[in-house]
Amino acid sequence: MPASLAPLLGALLLLLNIVQASAAAEAVKLPEESESFTRQFKTIGFHLGGHTEFMGAVQTDTQGTRPKFRPAPLVGFSADVIVTDSWRLVPEINWMLPQSSDGVMRNLWMVRLDGAWQGGEWWRLRVGTSIMVNNIRGGGGTVTLDNGDSTSEFYLPSESKTAVNNTFDLGAEVFLRSFALRLQTYTYALARSDRRQLSYTLIASYYHDLWGTP
Amino acid sequence: MKTLILLLLAATLSAFADPGWTLTNSVGARFTSDKVQVRVANLSGGCAASGITADDLVGLINPAIRDFWNTIPSSRLELKDGGFLDTSDTDFRDGELCLHDGNCASPPIPRVSDIVITCNTNATNFPNGSSLLALTLPTVLSGRDIKGAVIAINATNTSFSGLSRNKQIAVLAHEIGHAIGLGHTGVSANLMYYTVVPTRERLGQGDINGVTYLYPVQLDMYGFGCLTGTVSEGNSGGPTPPPTAWIGSLLLGALLALVFGKRLRPQT
Numbered sequence: 001m002p003a004s005l006a007p008l009l010g011a012l013l014l015l016l017n018i019v020q021a022s023a024a025a026e027a028v029k030l031p032e033e034s035e036s037f038t039r040q041f042k043t044i045g046f047h048l049g050g051h052t053e054f055m056g057a058v059q060t061d062t063q064g065t066r067p068k069f070r071p072a073p074l075v076g077f078s079a080d081v082i083v084t085d086s087w088r089l090v091p092e093i094n095w096m097l098p099q100s101s102d103g104v105m106r107n108l109w110m111v112r113l114d115g116a117w118q119g120g121e122w123w124r125l126r127v128g129t130s131i132m133v134n135n136i137r138g139g140g141g142t143v144t145l146d147n148g149d150s151t152s153e154f155y156l157p158s159e160s161k162t163a164v165n166n167t168f169d170l171g172a173e174v175f176l177r178s179f180a181l182r183l184q185t186y187t188y189a190l191a192r193s194d195r196r197q198l199s200y201t202l203i204a205s206y207y208h209d210l211w212g213t214p
Numbered sequence: 215m216k217t218l219i220l221l222l223l224a225a226t227l228s229a230f231a232d233p234g235w236t237l238t239n240s241v242g243a244r245f246t247s248d249k250v251q252v253r254v255a256n257l258s259g260g261c262a263a264s265g266i267t268a269d270d271l272v273g274l275i276n277p278a279i280r281d282f283w284n285t286i287p288s289s290r291l292e293l294k295d296g297g298f299l300d301t302s303d304t305d306f307r308d309g310e311l312c313l314h315d316g317n318c319a320s321p322p323i324p325r326v327s328d329i330v331i332t333c334n335t336n337a338t339n340f341p342n343g344s345s346l347l348a349l350t351l352p353t354v355l356s357g358r359d360i361k362g363a364v365i366a367i368n369a370t371n372t373s374f375s376g377l378s379r380n381k382q383i384a385v386l387a388h389e390i391g392h393a394i395g396l397g398h399t400g401v402s403a404n405l406m407y408y409t410v411v412p413t414r415e416r417l418g419q420g421d422i423n424g425v426t427y428l429y430p431v432q433l434d435m436y437g438f439g440c441l442t443g444t445v446s447e448g449n450s451g452g453p454t455p456p457p458t459a460w461i462g463s464l465l466l467g468a469l470l471a472l473v474f475g476k477r478l479r480p481q482t
Binding site for chain 2: 054057058059060061062063064066101102104106131132134136140142143145146147148149152154155156157158159161162163164165166167168187188189190191192194195196197
């Protein structure tokens with residue numbers, strides 16, 4: 001089987017599970033309780049946050065400092081899809097604002113899916129996964145930098161390259177009316193202790209109720 | 215809540231700085247294999263006069279790759295400690311670090327595969343009075359593919375052996391950075407900065423971005439392996455996904471089925 005078909009099959013597996021879950025959800029509803037598909041979307045959320053990547057694993061000065069709080073701005077949006085009274089599916093897209101220097105730009109997109117368990121009126125827990133799409137692109141060119149006893153020309157990247165990681169995510173969220181604060185964690189390379197890294201986001205959110213329901 | 219949002223925004227904007235990184239060549243050459251061995255040329259006699267022994271150097275490999283280049287989940291490059299490369303070729307010690315293009319002033323250091331570290335006393339590489347600690351050259355380039363690279367440690371004086379062990383590890387990790395295709399940076403927080411800094415424990419953000427650019431991982435499933443080959447480079451002839459790569463997909467599917475299937479089972 002061509003390697004390129006592998007992720008499609010993986011996505012198909014996921015889709016089958018989601019469809020199965022949706023079908024089961026329909027099965028438990030009485031006819032008078034059934035709602036249109038669009039009514040399953042309860043809220044849409046708008047997010048603003050600070051994303052700390054690879055917590056404590058990135059050196060930021062010449063003294064060996066490796067900060068645990070190193071936020072980069074992030075925006076995003078999501079939707080809450082009702083599954084049961086206490087469970088929601090929360091698809092979400094976040095974007096860490098681009099960082100650029102010398103014409104080299106980096107973008108990080110998070111395509112996420114959480115299962116959110118409503119623990120009470122004012123809090124919920126999330127478990128899910130993200131596809132982290134990390135794109136780096138440059139326009140080429142050279143820069144002159146110190147090199148040993150003199151200087152040399154070094155080259156800037158001239159292509160666009162994208163790294164894609166799957167992460168295992170956990171989060172906790174507290175609500176205050178339509179607003180919420182969330183700590184969302186993302187574990188890279190869960191199965192490999194040498195490459196495992198933890199990133200997290202502190203997110204402030206506004207949730208807009210699509211149907212005006214309480 | 216508004217205050218909290220404003221505070222969060224201020225905190226995030228204050229950290230909006232980006233380090234730089236560069237490449238050693240214009241085409242972005244890199245090893246085609248995801249797994250590259252790092253070895254030490256085990257010369258009889260070594261470079262004992264400079265205080266550098268092959269045993270010392272081989273002991274630096276593991277921390278140099280474990281604490282630096284092998285820590286990045288967005289990079290598919292996996293460096294391996296290959297131990298000694300037993301050789302009797304004294305050109306590793308005496309040869310010039312140059313491309314085998316007929317323009318070398320003296321006999322060159324032999325071609326190698328993967329990455330080979332050697333102590334070196336060649337006066338063209340390290341002129342008298344030079345403060346250079348080490349030099350690196352990818353010796354076998356084929357198009358944009360690095361086939362091998364030599365790291366020559368300056369054995370004309372005791373500048374390298376006089377460093378603390380942590381600094382020796384950092385110097386070696388820096389040279390390995392050149393061997394895999396990265397150039398220098400102007401940001402001192404990065405390993406690829408041109409000089410030794412007081413404390414170097416991990417990569418900087420620029421190093422991470424650089425190695426991610428050269429060796430981008432493709433849909434790594436929770437560390438079980440990549441499902442694809444080199445998608446961003448056309449996905450032609452990429453590696454076959456390892457069987458373990460499927461475990462990630464299956465676990466995710468099983469998790470969803472467990473959580474939602476059980477919760478949604480029709481009530482009687």
